[in-house]
Amino acid sequence: MIALPDVDTLMAGGLQDRLDSLVADRAKAKEKMIWTGAGGIVAAILVGFIFYTFGLEEIGYFAATVVGGGALAWASNNRQQMIDSLKHEMNGALARSLQVDYSVSAFSGQEFENARTYGLLPTYDDKYLQDQWHGSIDGTDFLLYEAKLTEEQGSGKNRRTVTKFEGVVLRFQFARPFLGTTLVRRDGFKITLFGDNKTYNGQTLERIKMVDPRFEDAFDVYGTDQVEARYLVHPAYCERLIEMEQEFDGDKLAALFLGGDLIVTLHTGNMFESATLSPKRDRELLGKTIAQFGSITKLVKLLNERPRH
Numbered sequence: 001m002i003a004l005p006d007v008d009t010l011m012a013g014g015l016q017d018r019l020d021s022l023v024a025d026r027a028k029a030k031e032k033m034i035w036t037g038a039g040g041i042v043a044a045i046l047v048g049f050i051f052y053t054f055g056l057e058e059i060g061y062f063a064a065t066v067v068g069g070g071a072l073a074w075a076s077n078n079r080q081q082m083i084d085s086l087k088h089e090m091n092g093a094l095a096r097s098l099q100v101d102y103s104v105s106a107f108s109g110q111e112f113e114n115a116r117t118y119g120l121l122p123t124y125d126d127k128y129l130q131d132q133w134h135g136s137i138d139g140t141d142f143l144l145y146e147a148k149l150t151e152e153q154g155s156g157k158n159r160r161t162v163t164k165f166e167g168v169v170l171r172f173q174f175a176r177p178f179l180g181t182t183l184v185r186r187d188g189f190k191i192t193l194f195g196d197n198k199t200y201n202g203q204t205l206e207r208i209k210m211v212d213p214r215f216e217d218a219f220d221v222y223g224t225d226q227v228e229a230r231y232l233v234h235p236a237y238c239e240r241l242i243e244m245e246q247e248f249d250g251d252k253l254a255a256l257f258l259g260g261d262l263i264v265t266l267h268t269g270n271m272f273e274s275a276t277l278s279p280k281r282d283r284e285l286l287g288k289t290i291a292q293f294g295s296i297t298k299l300v301k302l303l304n305e306r307p308r309h
Contacts, residue, residue: 004294005097007287015093022086023279029082030278037072044068090286091131098293100135106145107132111171111263118183118200120254120265122164124149137300141173144296146268167250167268172300174260180225181205182232182257184241186218198222208233218242223257232257240299247295 044064051060084104095102106129115121132145149165183198183205196207205222212235219238223229245253250268 004290004297005094007283007290010093010097010286011283013093013097015089018089019086019279019282022089026082026086026279029078033076033079036074036078040068040070040072040074087131090282091133091289094286094289094293095133095135098135100133103132104130105132106130106147108145108147108169109143111143111261112147112169114256114258114261115169115263115265118181118256118258119198120256120263121147121169122149123151124164125151137172137297140300142296142300143171143173145169165265165267167266168248168264170264170266170296172262172264174262177260178232178257179228180223180257182208182221182223182225182229184233184253184255185220185222186251186253196222210238212238229257237299240295244295244299247292 044067047067048060048064051057051063087104091102108127108129112121126149128148128150130146132143134143136142145168147165147167147169148163150161151164152159153162154160181200181203183200198205203224205224206226208221208223208226208229210216210219210221210233215235215238219233219241221229221233241253241255244264245251245266248266248268250266252267254265256263
């Protein structure tokens with residue numbers, strides 16, 4: 001099983017020195033963010049007031065929004081550039097110790113399309129991907145990244161951007177394909193009014209009763225092969241899913257066994273933020289990221305150690 005490092009080991013391996021060299025840059029970025037944001041708010045108020053004195057309230061409101069929003073966006077961008085540099089150092093150090101690859105930017109593949117097809121991900125207008133990890137865990141290839149999917153709703157003054165999904169997309173690629181397709185969702189996914197079957201991509205997935213009644217209220221399982229589905233979603237596996245959900249502080253977990261892939265999506269909010277502008281939280285956030293990888297490796301180990309017939 002892959003050996004997870006601890007925070008002290010990573011820091012002693014040169015990471016602490018690199019972070020210490022960025023202390024001044026972090027302070028400058030924080031100060032710049034505060035002053036830019038505050039200046040933008042003041043400028044927006046002044047612009048709005050000027051237009052208001054000439055009786056142009058609507059134009060003033062629009063102009064103030066543009067000025068204030070632009071300044072806040074600029075401040076946020078400056079902050080994010082510093083955060084990305086820090087994540088490159090901290091997450092990069094963890095990735096090297098695990099002998100996997102890490103990149104602040106991310107790119108989706110077939111796993112994303114399969115997740116959409118089988119309802120693990122919602123419809124959206126725009127997507128933003130970041131924090132991509134890729135490599136091998138105990139001989140099993142994996143890919144993980146964060147995704148934020150948004151949709152424009154309403155019109156005119158009521159038009160707004162709504163976040164439909166913000167969390168992680170995780171794919172494990174096994175050498176031996178699964179016999180059928182199995183879909184696992186947190187309880188509440190079933191629709192009893194119209195029956196318990198689901199159809200995706202021309203496949204009919206039947207509702208499958210859980211072997212262990214302890215998890216009957218926690219998960220809904222659908223599949224094309226009832227024997228394999230019951231084998232895959234056994235109590236130990238359900239416990240690992242719940243553990244991973246807790247480690248990631250997430251909810252609405254979903255898993256899809258398809259072909260040779262296990263695809264997992266989890267609503268988590270913004271993850272892998274191992275860096276902030278405050279050095280005081282470095283060790284805490286890095287430790288949390290290590291624990292999240294620990295839950296992933298346990299899940300892979302469990303699937304690998306039980307031979308499929």
